Amino acid sequence: MAYQPLKLQHTVGEEPVNENDTPPSPIEQGHREFHDFAFNPTSPRSVTAFDPTSPRSTIESRTTKHTPHWSSSTNTTTVTSEISSLQSDPKSGRKAALSRNGTWTFEILALAVALGAVASIIGVVFRYNGRALPDWPHDITLNALIALLATVANATMSVCLSSGLSQAKWIRFKQRAAPLSDMEAFDDASRGSWGSMKLLTTAKGGSLGTFGAIVAILGLALGPFAQQIATYKVRSVESDVGAIIPRALNYTGALVGNTSSTGYVPILPLKAAVYNGLFAESNRPAASLQFTCQSGNCAWEPFDTLAVCHECTDISSLIMRYCPPEMGLSPNMSSCGWQVPQGAHLNTSSDVFSMTSFIPSAYGDMPHSTMIRIIFMGTELHNVKDALNPWATQCSLQACVNTLSSSVINGTLHENVTQTVLNHTVVDISSPKSTSDYHVYIQGKSDTSYLLGMGALLSVRGWFGAIFTNGSATRTTSDFSRSITDSDRAVVVNLTVGISSGETFFDTDIVTAFYWNHYEYAGGINMLMNDLAVSMTTAFRGFMGAVPTNGTSTTVESYVHVRWGFAVLPVVVVVSCLLFLLASMVMTRTSNTQLWKSSALAALFHGLDQETREKFQAEDSLHAKKKQAEEVKVKLYTDSRDETLLGMQEMASMGAGPRLRRWRRNMQA
Template identity: 25%
Template sequence: MSHLVDTAYYGGHNHSPGVEYESVSSLGSPPSSELEKPLERPGWFARLVDTWLYEFLAILFSIACMGGVAVILIIYDGEPQPSFAYGVTLNALISLLGTVSKSSLIFVIGECMGQLKWVWFYTAEKSRHQRLEHMQYFDSASRGPLGSLLIILRHRGVSFVSLGALIIIVALLFDPFMQQIIKYPLREIDTVNGTNAAAQRAYALLPETLQDSVPTIIYTGMWGSDFEVEPTCPSGNCTWPSFESVGMCSRCEDITTQVKFDNCNGTMDTTETGTPQPIWCDIVLPQGNYIGDTYRAVTNLNINSVQWSLDFPAHMVWVPDYQISAGSNETYAGIQNPLVVVAYAQLGLVHDTNETDTPAFDPAAALRITNVTQCAMSLCTRTYDIAVSDGIPTINVSAPTFGKVFDNPRNTGYSCWRPGNDSSPVDITQLTNTSYADPNEFAFCPTGSGDYRLFEYFEGEIRSYNRTSGSAGRWINNEEKFNQGALGNTNLRPRVPLVERIGAAGLEFVMDNVAASFTKAGLVASTATVAGTVRTAEVYVHVEWWWLILPAALVVLGTVFWLLTMAINRHQRLRLWKSSVLALLFHGLDSVPQYEEQDRFATASKMDQTAQSLPVKLDISDQRKGFMLHRA
């Protein structure tokens, strides 16, 4: 009969490790009384089977796989979704490592529970016996979650093996938790930094380089509304650094309290047949004039036996000053030496003139100045902050920086412009036959045909006809109106629609729009652009680390369970049989109970029923000099 050699036995007999016994006989079959000859096996086999080396390698492999998962997650967290060879995904790689880690862990836990089975039947209390059915509970628990649940219920969770059973049950959540670790949200990233995202920028605003004529630009500003130049953004989401650009700006002020009537001269014919003589009254501004002459509001006064009559400019627009030279020091609305100054005045009746005062009638006393607004327009630079989000551009501009006019150092007789008050030299170079510029300083010089000639487009008036009866004693506005040309200047066409537009919308609104129209024309004509950053949607890896807590905790808890099992087994000085089936065959029950029924153990259910009432204990057998399950 063969003898089992167990090299992990800490007490008992000293056989050679890693040795089996083979019968020797000259006839080929060993006699019963002859000793058996040992068969040599490799030493590494004994070291693997009879020690915890297998389990050590398995738990080390499980920890290494879990560490590999952590390293991969750290590497790819926040990175774009990777693409591996052969279509392997990051989720598949994490799932593979997680499955291998769990499988190695479950193997170790199963082996530990198999060894704890023998510890359960071999306790320090020599007189204590356990029911044989626990052998089945331990075996089922090492095989899966259901058996683990049963042993927890049987032991009420107080035995050490219940910890291993709990690990096997909770390991059911291992794979789902691993699948939840990685998410793939979208984010916007900078993908291109070049000319694909471009915003127009103007270093100069020269009339001769504009695509549209100056009249077209002005009229578009007077009646138009869209003056933005949208940037180019291929993705619909772009950003640009702040940049400066040249344009046209205006600034207005209310000067009503600073304006008055003056120099009302003329004679009035009081006869019925007399020819009415106009009485001229000047509207005096704080500064400026009308094309070389002080602007005068023309009033016509007639008298006869029936009624007095008066007509006057109820709404008028004119240019007090324009194209101020470098040698001047004029300032309008806070702008020094602007390109053009435009004024708008509105006159009305005082409504308290008595007809008894007619012979000494004073138009200045009959009329009142309702409102006078003055706007200055000039070149300027502004800082642009542009962004495009979901295809919708957002353009924010800073307050304008007005500049100064200086003489062209390369073409005497013409003026140049630059932003700010810097007086340092500029490197003016000739761009066209009539224009010079230094783009680095936003300095440029329009000359000759490049004159803006803004003063030609802001003149006009609407006159109002008023009358009173001889007995009424007050002036009455009958709302009868007729239009007149450009303030007595026969060389200019009437501007009645312009005056109506300004009267309805306001001079400040119209001037801002005209300035914006010039700015747009300059941007469209410019070949300079500012490169922006294109932002595109990208799928990236987002790691939700808290999902990794359970898998990592199971690996740690399994390692602790293995270490404690080794310590318990060493304390009990038991051999390492673990979950070996052969251990049950060689160290089974010492004697099977005898029953009258011959098929008492023919079925598993009958064996299980018998085991429930059969107390046994693992102990050393005196007959065999080894371990055996002994009945009570």
């Protein structure tokens, strides 16, 4: 079949000729104009963006002429492929470039991590609230973990806030026209708290943008507030490990010695304890007691121990005037002294102080547990100077069982006697029998029998008889001329103690010690006897008859204290971020806005339309264009080629036909 040439030829872009020479209808004419605008690259009014050499040049017209060797289908295919290459491919490329912004999956995952981090902070502090500081590997602290979780929450929340604020920008321009400069304000807000603060103060963000800016600013305080949730306090914690103190069940320390009147002598630790109690004057007679308290603060339940007790009684009411027998019936009263029925006396008025000791005899003149009885007498009270006030005090030392309440505070031992049990049994040991038991037994409160061995008791009595010899202190004029080498006065001291002063002559050092305490302290004699008893008790508790007693050790422990008020802000911030993300998702769907978020390609592919760009061509500097952008209001709209662009408000409100004709007029001009 031979090829027949077409009867009608026309150039692409020219108006086709109607076969019946009938003018086209207005509708047909409008369709043809739109067809020429959209698909005819040779039309003199067509877009010039395809020529990179000149923005206003037109593409060279392509005249489609049929020859005997071409078919009309070939020409149609060529034109269609060119149009496809210019329009279909760029659009598909844009969709591919923006595909990563087409979902909220990444933001939802980031927000889930933020919620998990804040929930972990709450869970961790709840777990350790009121507990000791955790001992984690590599010296990791609770604050370090909280700081790490807070950092994770801040970082993941910033992803949601950045995407949400960026999407709020497109929603804002989709819903209504706004100044073009708001585009930059939203972009700054999506990058950090400073931009959010500027968006908030300028009130350009609308409801969604303002909400997101507030959340971004509050997020700055999430880390500091999270670390303020957990604080550290100290408390006392008791433990039954590391608190041991001895108590004596018995004491049998003694050595056989012919030098003692009783045949026994004390062991050296007991002698040292007696001297320590008499002369140390440290007010800590139990300082040598060996105890264990690892924390420095310990306490024990009251316990019984074999001890030495003292007892002092004021017998001043029993004093009587005493004159030596050699003075006859008319004695000189200035040469007379005082005496008590127990047998102690002051020889003359010149003796201001005396000590008289009584050691229990083998015939049982005192309770069997007694070690010594001492009577102290004087003519001056410890606090009344230069006045004659005769007085007398009787003190004794004896074995007993004490109930002690012991504690260690800051490494110092404190003990109080809460109960004392004595044995007043009188025993005659003048004719000892091999079958007799002359030990001292004392029954404690827990039905435990405590024992003081007979040898230990006799050793103390014999030694006390040697060191507690009778003696006095004298301050007379005649004594001033005596030599310190005189045998009847062993100690000469010029001292001032209490109200007493001047040169004083003492028979023994022990008399000096009691004299000193009497004038230095109120109740000084009773105090010194107590120190002596406690020091001897300490020696009993340090000997082989002692057993350990466990107590509780109190340590100062740091523990976690949670202030739940500071947890409110982190929870509020992360929940607000969740609400902001949900609001962004809902408003994106309801406003039919493309999900572009912070994509830079979206601004390139869907930028300003031609007329809006021409508004800014007259300005050269960026600052001037920014100022002008504050006055130009734009809105997202879809043009005749299904392109979403930012355009001025009046262009966005026109239909496709009016926008087309207006654009043609601008191009022809």
